[in-house]
Every structure is written in C-alpha cells, then in structure tokens.
Amino acid sequence: MSSLPDLVCPAGSLPALKAAVDNGADAVYLGYKNDTNARNFAGLNFDAKTMSEGIRYAHAKGREVLMAINTFAQAGRVADWQKAIDGAVDQGVDAIILADIGLLDYARQRHPQQRLHLSVQGSATSYEAINFCQREFGIQRTVLPRVLTLAQVEHVIKNTSVEIEVFGFGSLCVMNEGRCWLSSYACGESPNTVGACSPAKYVKWDKKPGAMETRLNGILIDRFGDDEPAGYPTLCKGRFEVQGETYYALEEPTSLNVLSILPEIIKIGVRAIKVEGRQRSPTYVTQVTRSLRAALDALKDGGERYHVKPAWQAELAKVSEGSQATLGAYSRPWR
Amino acid sequence: MSDFTIPKFRLPGFVAALGQKLPQWPHGLALIAGLNAALKLKLLPESELTALEDKRFRVQVLDTGGTAHFTYRGGLFRPVFRPEHEPDLAFAANLSAYLQLLSRQEDPDTLFFKRELEITGDTELGLIVKNMLDAVEWPALPKFLLLSR
Numbered sequence: 392m393s394s395l396p397d398l399v400c401p402a403g404s405l406p407a408l409k410a411a412v413d414n415g416a417d418a419v420y421l422g423y424k425n426d427t428n429a430r431n432f433a434g435l436n437f438d439a440k441t442m443s444e445g446i447r448y449a450h451a452k453g454r455e456v457l458m459a460i461n462t463f464a465q466a467g468r469v470a471d472w473q474k475a476i477d478g479a480v481d482q483g484v485d486a487i488i489l490a491d492i493g494l495l496d497y498a499r500q501r502h503p504q505q506r507l508h509l510s511v512q513g514s515a516t517s518y519e520a521i522n523f524c525q526r527e528f529g530i531q532r533t534v535l536p537r538v539l540t541l542a543q544v545e546h547v548i549k550n551t552s553v554e555i556e557v558f559g560f561g562s563l564c565v566m567n568e569g570r571c572w573l574s575s576y577a578c579g580e581s582p583n584t585v586g587a588c589s590p591a592k593y594v595k596w597d598k599k600p601g602a603m604e605t606r607l608n609g610i611l612i613d614r615f616g617d618d619e620p621a622g623y624p625t626l627c628k629g630r631f632e633v634q635g636e637t638y639y640a641l642e643e644p645t646s647l648n649v650l651s652i653l654p655e656i657i658k659i660g661v662r663a664i665k666v667e668g669r670q671r672s673p674t675y676v677t678q679v680t681r682s683l684r685a686a687l688d689a690l691k692d693g694g695e696r697y698h699v700k701p702a703w704q705a706e707l708a709k710v711s712e713g714s715q716a717t718l719g720a721y722s723r724p725w726r
Numbered sequence: 727m728s729d730f731t732i733p734k735f736r737l738p739g740f741v742a743a744l745g746q747k748l749p750q751w752p753h754g755l756a757l758i759a760g761l762n763a764a765l766k767l768k769l770l771p772e773s774e775l776t777a778l779e780d781k782r783f784r785v786q787v788l789d790t791g792g793t794a795h796f797t798y799r800g801g802l803f804r805p806v807f808r809p810e811h812e813p814d815l816a817f818a819a820n821l822s823a824y825l826q827l828l829s830r831q832e833d834p835d836t837l838f839f840k841r842e843l844e845i846t847g848d849t850e851l852g853l854i855v856k857n858m859l860d861a862v863e864w865p866a867l868p869k870f871l872l873l874s875r
Contacts, residue, residue: 404857406861406862406863432853433854434777434854434857435853441861590850592849594850595849596845596849597846598846603841620840620841621839670835671835672835673860674830675833677830678833709836710835
C-alpha cells in the first residue's frame with residue numbers, strides 16, 4: 392500500500408496552530424501579518440514573535456511548518472516580499488509556499504538549501520508547468536488548483552517526480568486560482584494584489600426586515616431570507632439576475648469534502664492533503680483536523696473496509712460554507 | 727477534559743420581553759469588566775487594540791433581551807449609558823450562540839453561515855474583533871469552559 396499523505400492544516404493564529412498540531416496535522420501552513428500572503432485579513436496571521444513560538448511548538452511535536460508567501464510582488468515593493476522570504480528562512484520553516492516566478496527565482500538563488508513548494512496561486516495544472524518549475528527553481532512539491540478530475544490528478548502524478556498536494560476540505564471559490572480578478576472587478580483589490588479576496592472594508596451586511604443584504608463596494612451581491620444560510624461576501628458566490636432568473640450564476644456557496652474518495656486519492660499517490668481556512672477560528676481547525684485525521688488513520692492498514700463515518704461527515708458538514716459539500720472537479724463527469 | 731457541550735437553545739419569548747424591561751447596565755458592566763480583565767492580563771494584542779479606539783459597540787442577546795453598549799478609549803473598555811448614535815459594530819445572537827463561541831465549541835463563521843450570529847456595521851472592525859478573540863490564548867479559564875469532546 393502507499394503511505395498516508397500528510398495532512399496539511401491552516402493556522403491563522405497561534406491557538407489555531409496549536410489546535411492543528413494537537414489534533415493530528417502533519418504540517419501547518421501560515422503567513423505574516425501583511426500582504427505577502429493570500430489571507431491578509433485584519434487581525435489575522437503571525438508576527439515574528441508568535442511565528443517563532445508557533446514553529447517551536449510544531450517542531451517540538453515533530454510537525455512541519457510551511458510558510459505561505461503566495462501573493463505576487465507588487466511593482467516598487469519587491470523588497471518586501473524578498474524580506475519575507477529571508478525572514479522565513481531565518482525562522483527555520485520547513486518549506487516556503489511561493490507563487491510568483493520572480494520570487495521563486497530569488498529564493499532559489501539566495502537560499503538554495505530551502506525547500507520550496509509551488510502555491511496553488513501559481514496555477515500550475517499540467518505536469519509540463521510543474522516540471523518546468525522543478526527544473527528552474529527546484530520546487531519539491533506543488534499544490535494543484537481545484538480544477539482537475541481525479542484521473543487528471545493521477546496523470547500529473549505519473550509524469551512528474553514533484554510531490555503533489557491537493558485540497559481535501561474547505562470553502563470553494565470559483566476555482567481559477569491565481570487567475571481570478573473578480574474581487575478587483577468589484578473593489579479594485581484581489582488576492583493577487585493585496586492578499587485578500589473581497590476585503591472586509593468593502594463589505595456591508597445590511598439588515599432589512601425579513602432579509603439581509605450583502606453589498607460589496609456598494610454592489611448588491613445577495614439577499615438572504617431570515618432562514619437562508621449565508622456565504623462569504625464574494626462576487627463569485629452572489630446571486631444575480633440572468634435572463635430574468637435570479638440564482639447563483641457563478642458558484643454556489645459550498646465546501647469541498649473528499650472523505651468519500653479518500654482511498655482513491657491515496658491510491659494514486661497524492662503526497663499531501665490540504666485543508667483550506669486560515670481565516671477560520673481555532674474551533675474550525677480542531678473540528679476539521681480531528682475528522683480528517685480519523686479518516687486517514689482508518690486507511691492506515693490498507694483500508695479495504697473504509698467507510699465514511701457519519702460522525703466525521705456531520706462535523707465537516709456543520710462547518711461547511713452554505714452548509715453543503717461537494718467533490719468539486721474531482722468527480723466532474725464532463726471535460 | 728469534560729464531555730459537556732453547550733446545546734443550541736432558545737429561551738422562551740417572555741424572557742426577552744421581561745429582559746427588555748430590566749435595567750440594561752448590570753450584564754453590560756459584567757461584560758466590560760471581563761474585557762478589561764483580559765486587557766489587564768495582556769491577552770489582547772496591542773496592534774489590534776488601536777483599531778478599536780473610540781469605536782462604539784453593541785452586543786445584543788436576543789433571547790434574554792439584554793443589550794450592552796460600550797466603547798474602547800484610553801486603554802480601557804467603558805460602558806456607554808445613553809447611546810446617541812448607531813454603534814460602529816453590532817453583534818446579535820441568542821445566548822447559546824455566545825456561549826458556544828466563547829467556549830470555542832463553535833466557529834464564528836459557522837454560526838454566521840447558519841444565521842445564528844448577526845454582525846452589522848463596520849465589517850472590517852468586526853473581522854478585527856473576531857480575529858483578535860480567536861488569537862487569544864485563554865490561560866486561566868475554568869476547566870468547564872475549555873470544552874473538548
């Protein structure tokens with residue numbers, strides 16, 4: 392049998408990091424309190440002090456720390472991103488997750504010993520792109536965008552020696568990683584530029600009798616009845632009127648959940664499974680890490696009799712956006 | 727660790743009707759005393775606290791009819807007895823949702839998705855407060871609050 396993939400969990404704060412480690416994550420990923428990472432939200436992430444404490448905590452328990460520096464260096468401020476890379480190396484992180492080709496090159500030249508991962512924001516979906524980054528920048532792992540079917544993921548794995556990490560759970564966006572500018576269309580800022588999708592300063596939740604309206608930079612993107620579930624205030628999850636019908640024209644608020652295809656994911660040789668959600672609380676990290684750890688451990692001995700326990704499914708369903716889950720592109724019947 | 731979990735519940739309507747008629751300051755002062763105790767223990771990060779300066783907050787417990795108005799000024803949380811304007815940030819939820827949040831039994835985004843927690847006003851300020859509370863390492867909470875299953 393193939394060995395179990397690493398469980399890679401999100402840490403937006405020190406308590407979240409500890410929750411991930413304590414509940415069975417093999418690795419945690421985190422970022423600085425600035426726009427060098429794609430979860431640059433107010434009050435979230437790590438300064439130098441909490442980061443070194445977090446790294447100490449994870450390493451003491453034999454877990455890895457991966458540092459996300461996964462936004463694109465902005466003109467005139469490239470030094471900020473390079474400084475972030477130097478800082479991560481100094482802190483002794485196990486790998487740096489990068490998306491920007493210029494930064495990959497900088498990290499490779501300046502810190503040849505540092506392990507590098509290609510971020511999902513790097514948008515490499517083919518083995519040709521992945522092998523190019525291996526040849527040029529020495530990347531040892533890549534995080535696949537959530538656009539490939541399971542068969543396509545397998546095809547990539549067969550044609551590269553770079554480790555493959557896939558998403559296993561978390562909020563889905565429009566799945567155009569590294570190339571999505573919908574947030575910029577509404578507010579002039581996007582993950583690629585400022586490290587945040589639909590930054591909170593542009594979001595307004597407006598309580599009306601019997602309904603809640605969501606506005607992004609003044610644009611009405613959804614209206615919920617009092618008993619309807621809410622989602623994140625992004626353009627891709629808004630309801631719009633298209634040819635006389637109002638519906639989720641781009642994407643429904645939903646979460647990816649691969650529990651039911653976990654044996655197949657392991658069988659094709661995926662090296663790591665990533666959980667989305669650095670913006671979520673330590674409670675979410677505890678709940679999701681615990682469930683996925685239990686599911687992975689159930690597959691440790693070959694897992695012929697693996698079945699998804701209702702308790703794992705219930706826990707994951709509870710924290711899902713829009714309270715519903717999908718296999719996303721993994722099981723897409725069309726090409 | 728305890729196996730005790732806080733269930734989702736909603737107090738009967740007459741509690742809120744009664745609660746609205748009671749003076750609003752006792753529970754408000756208790757909340758503010760708690761926040762100031764957290765300040766004293768240096769649990770709340772300085773960098774985020776500056777963003778709270780002079781902002782007005784309202785915490786409303788829907789099923790008890792309790793409402794607390796307060797502000798943060800000069801390094802302390804202070805009650806606002808006669809709020810004249812809409813607050814900068816307002817939270818509204820039933821008591822069980824607040825208890826589940828504070829005990830880290832439920833995730834705030836989960837409660838928000840399920841419409842059990844309402845956040846209105848300055849969304850960025852709301853995010854700062856949410857993330858600030860998430861980042862707190864509660865050292866001296868009684869055992870029964872550190873729930874784990």
